[in-house]
Amino acid sequence: MNSPPEPCAEGRPPVITLTTDFGVGSPYIAAMRGVILSINPGANIVDLTHSIPPQDIRQGAWALEQTSRWFPPGTIHVAVVDPGVGSQRRIVYAEIGEQRYVAPDNGLLGRLVVRASPIRIVAVQEPEHWLPHVSATFHGRDIMAPVAARLSLGLDPERLGPAAGDLIQLPWKEALVLPGKIQGSVLSVDSFGNLITDITEAMLAGAPRDETVRIVCDEHETQGIFRAYSDQPASTLVALVGSGGHLELAIVDDSAAAMLGIGPGASVTIAW
Amino acid sequence: MNSPPEPCAEGRPPVITLTTDFGVGSPYIAAMRGVILSINPGANIVDLTHSIPPQDIRQGAWALEQTSRWFPPGTIHVAVVDPGVGSQRRIVYAEIGEQRYVAPDNGLLGRLVVRASPIRIVAVQEPEHWLPHVSATFHGRDIMAPVAARLSLGLDPERLGPAAGDLIQLPWKEALVLPGKIQGSVLSVDSFGNLITDITEAMLAGAPRDETVRIVCDEHETQGIFRAYSDQPASTLVALVGSGGHLELAIVDDSAAAMLGIGPGASVTIAW
Amino acid sequence: MNSPPEPCAEGRPPVITLTTDFGVGSPYIAAMRGVILSINPGANIVDLTHSIPPQDIRQGAWALEQTSRWFPPGTIHVAVVDPGVGSQRRIVYAEIGEQRYVAPDNGLLGRLVVRASPIRIVAVQEPEHWLPHVSATFHGRDIMAPVAARLSLGLDPERLGPAAGDLIQLPWKEALVLPGKIQGSVLSVDSFGNLITDITEAMLAGAPRDETVRIVCDEHETQGIFRAYSDQPASTLVALVGSGGHLELAIVDDSAAAMLGIGPGASVTIAW
Numbered sequence: 001m002n003s004p005p006e007p008c009a010e011g012r013p014p015v016i017t018l019t020t021d022f023g024v025g026s027p028y029i030a031a032m033r034g035v036i037l038s039i040n041p042g043a044n045i046v047d048l049t050h051s052i053p054p055q056d057i058r059q060g061a062w063a064l065e066q067t068s069r070w071f072p073p074g075t076i077h078v079a080v081v082d083p084g085v086g087s088q089r090r091i092v093y094a095e096i097g098e099q100r101y102v103a104p105d106n107g108l109l110g111r112l113v114v115r116a117s118p119i120r121i122v123a124v125q126e127p128e129h130w131l132p133h134v135s136a137t138f139h140g141r142d143i144m145a146p147v148a149a150r151l152s153l154g155l156d157p158e159r160l161g162p163a164a165g166d167l168i169q170l171p172w173k174e175a176l177v178l179p180g181k182i183q184g185s186v187l188s189v190d191s192f193g194n195l196i197t198d199i200t201e202a203m204l205a206g207a208p209r210d211e212t213v214r215i216v217c218d219e220h221e222t223q224g225i226f227r228a229y230s231d232q233p234a235s236t237l238v239a240l241v242g243s244g245g246h247l248e249l250a251i252v253d254d255s256a257a258a259m260l261g262i263g264p265g266a267s268v269t270i271a272w
Numbered sequence: 273m274n275s276p277p278e279p280c281a282e283g284r285p286p287v288i289t290l291t292t293d294f295g296v297g298s299p300y301i302a303a304m305r306g307v308i309l310s311i312n313p314g315a316n317i318v319d320l321t322h323s324i325p326p327q328d329i330r331q332g333a334w335a336l337e338q339t340s341r342w343f344p345p346g347t348i349h350v351a352v353v354d355p356g357v358g359s360q361r362r363i364v365y366a367e368i369g370e371q372r373y374v375a376p377d378n379g380l381l382g383r384l385v386v387r388a389s390p391i392r393i394v395a396v397q398e399p400e401h402w403l404p405h406v407s408a409t410f411h412g413r414d415i416m417a418p419v420a421a422r423l424s425l426g427l428d429p430e431r432l433g434p435a436a437g438d439l440i441q442l443p444w445k446e447a448l449v450l451p452g453k454i455q456g457s458v459l460s461v462d463s464f465g466n467l468i469t470d471i472t473e474a475m476l477a478g479a480p481r482d483e484t485v486r487i488v489c490d491e492h493e494t495q496g497i498f499r500a501y502s503d504q505p506a507s508t509l510v511a512l513v514g515s516g517g518h519l520e521l522a523i524v525d526d527s528a529a530a531m532l533g534i535g536p537g538a539s540v541t542i543a544w
Numbered sequence: 545m546n547s548p549p550e551p552c553a554e555g556r557p558p559v560i561t562l563t564t565d566f567g568v569g570s571p572y573i574a575a576m577r578g579v580i581l582s583i584n585p586g587a588n589i590v591d592l593t594h595s596i597p598p599q600d601i602r603q604g605a606w607a608l609e610q611t612s613r614w615f616p617p618g619t620i621h622v623a624v625v626d627p628g629v630g631s632q633r634r635i636v637y638a639e640i641g642e643q644r645y646v647a648p649d650n651g652l653l654g655r656l657v658v659r660a661s662p663i664r665i666v667a668v669q670e671p672e673h674w675l676p677h678v679s680a681t682f683h684g685r686d687i688m689a690p691v692a693a694r695l696s697l698g699l700d701p702e703r704l705g706p707a708a709g710d711l712i713q714l715p716w717k718e719a720l721v722l723p724g725k726i727q728g729s730v731l732s733v734d735s736f737g738n739l740i741t742d743i744t745e746a747m748l749a750g751a752p753r754d755e756t757v758r759i760v761c762d763e764h765e766t767q768g769i770f771r772a773y774s775d776q777p778a779s780t781l782v783a784l785v786g787s788g789g790h791l792e793l794a795i796v797d798d799s800a801a802a803m804l805g806i807g808p809g810a811s812v813t814i815a816w
Contacts, residue, residue, distance in 0.1 A: 025594060034590075037615065051295075137784065137787045228359065229409060318574065344581055502628050
């Protein structure tokens with residue numbers, strides 16, 4: 001994505017995004033914003049999403065992988081899906097591709113390495129950059145928000161703590177590409193009820209798009225991979241490559257998740 | 273609304289608002305924000321609403337008509353309720369009243385002409401202002417967001433494409449004003465469960481406000497048009513002219529929609 | 545919380561937060577933002593929360609008390625939970641601690657005085673600072689938003705109206721501290737389903753934290769006050785002092801509210 005020069009950009013602090021499982025209406029989000037603005041009154045804070053299901057690290061990892069890459073280079077993404085808060089789990093700062101992240105090291109940043117290798121990982125350990133009083137249950141507000149605010153003011157990440165090794169990875173079931181067949185599964189359901197799978201456009205390179213390709217999800221089946229929802233009539237089950245580069249199953253003008261009763265984890269097989 | 277001179281306003285980019293049917297927690301909203309900020313890091317992006325029911329162009333048109341007029345002149349409103357994405361439907365840039373809009377031409381901008389005539393309509397056709405890669409399923413991110421970002425940086429709308437003719441209009445059932453009687457319907461339900469009708473304050477010019485006026489909605493009836501909810505005791509069905517200039521039916525301190533089981537489309541008759 | 549000097553802070557307008565019972569997706573929020581931006585295009589507007597249950601002044605008061613203190617000194621908090629809109633209830637401007645508030649005087653600001661005494665209270669009465677046309681049903685948009693916008697531009701609060709007396713207080717049942725026992729209740733439920741009580745850390749000064757302390761909520765019981773959720777295994781009922789300084793009851797990795805069927809008002813007793 002091109003970023004043309006813009007006169008006011010010099011001196012403008014980087015964007016900070018927030019990804020949490022707090023729920024969209026939660027005042028906890030506001031507490032994090034307040035802390036960031038108390039340290040950097042010029043911070044530009046954007047919600048990535050607050051609708052990650054409680055403690056669902058995988059859905060958080062998926063949202064970060066699909067969405068953080070659309071932000072300007074240097075954006076600081078703070079992600080708080082943190083069931084282990086108060087335990088010995090690490091908090092890390094990571095540079096991956098052109099983006100920066102502050103998050104618990106519990107797998108939340110694990111999907112990002114699919115697209116780009118981490119350039120730098122730092123263990124967040126120096127309390128001088130945190131709030132003076134750190135609670136045992138809300139490190140998003142007390143550690144991650146102030147760290148992001150100080151980074152947005154130019155703090156050198158090396159001052160956050162020592163260099164750290166690899167990010168923790170959750171085991172992910174990956175789609176299996178076979179001759180004439182791909183076996184995958186539903187990764188996520190979007191707000192329209194579209195079923196987004198772990199089968200990527202690259203995996204589909206050898207597959208035809210016409211009606212000779214069969215897509216089976218649970219006991220439901222459709223034929224052909226289309227270009228747009230509007231290529232098929234309303235209420236039809238349609239397969240297409242969605243805007244994130246993954247195969248998705250949709251019911252035109254309706255919710256596939258609700259109508260078919262399908263959610264994350266359901267098997268999806270393509271054969272031709 | 274008066275906008276007193278403000279020292280920093282010069283050089284400040286116009287506000288960009290987002291109206292979608294993505295749902296408030298959707299990461300798709302963040303992807304649009306990321307694209308806009310990648311092109312204009314100084315963009316001031318405000319959510320108009322993301323709670324339009326999926327593909328409900330009429331509710332989107334209503335939200336735009338009721339809400340966009342409260343923004344500063346020159347605000348750029350991006351609206352994405354777009355069931356026809358990927359088909360031949362046009363995307364348009366429109367100047368209506370003092371506001372600017374970027375949206376699919378599917379009726380979404382249709383209600384705005386009730387208040388003011390379009391000053392300029394342009395077909396959005398020049399790909400040089402879009403993202404380099406345009407998906408078939410998310411033109412909000414790939415076309416409308418970058419177009420809005422470039423407009424906010426001062427791009428001349430004429431460069432977006434050729435001048436276009438009239439906006440597409442969905443058929444709307446309009447309230448019928450008769451001697452001593454108005455026949456209308458419920459247009460929308462707000463988050464309090466108040467029933468907002470298509471009967472405007474202007475239509476009510478000849479109607480009394482006292483108990484000689486009867487308002488009937490479905491099988492429910494009330495008398496008098498009041499000034500405020502608090503003019504009647506709790507749990508009373510009350511009619512008043514709401515803050516958007518439309519007759520509305522409310523149950524004091526409760527939800528009329530839930531208690532009466534009424535939604536958009538229900539008939540409303542006023543007689544005196 | 546420390547607020548280090550920041551080069552761009554001079555001339556930067558104070559943050560304006562919004563707290564309402566409109567629901568997160570409501571276009572009424574956008575109307576308030578539009579009005580503020582029409583008066584101060586440089587306003588930095590942040591959502592505190594829009595998920596206060598309709599007309600629930602107590603939950604609004606609680607959210608303000610818990611969250612507004614995390615914002616920079618001088619922040620202007622606009623709170624609209626206003627069942628009495630259009631009646632004779634006052635609108636007030638208040639300075640409490642280092643924060644500023646604009647709200648109906650109906651108890652919404654009442655909990656803030658627990659932490660700090662009001663420094664100044666002004667009755668908002670001078671229409672010259674409001675929108676030219678004031679509706680009877682939406683003073684958040686027509687009075688409070690423009691007043692906040694003008695305050696953010698430097699308007700002297702004395703010009704809003706005459707000095708006013710005490711804020712209206714709703715009766716609040718307070719926790720009772722006895723020898724070896726505290727009798728309190730659930731104040732609020734957060735988005736994780738954690739039950740937040742009116743028993744504060746200060747009240748717990750004399751209580752042990754080990755298993756000799758028993759916490760009873762409704763018919764449910766647990767022993768010990770822990771430091772973090774992760775100190776106990778999944779699905780365990782755990783008591784701890786939450787990030788807001790209040791005793792809370794949680795079920796590890798699950799929703800206590802849903803699993804126990806408990807909400808605001810339930811009794812909570814601690815004994816040792």
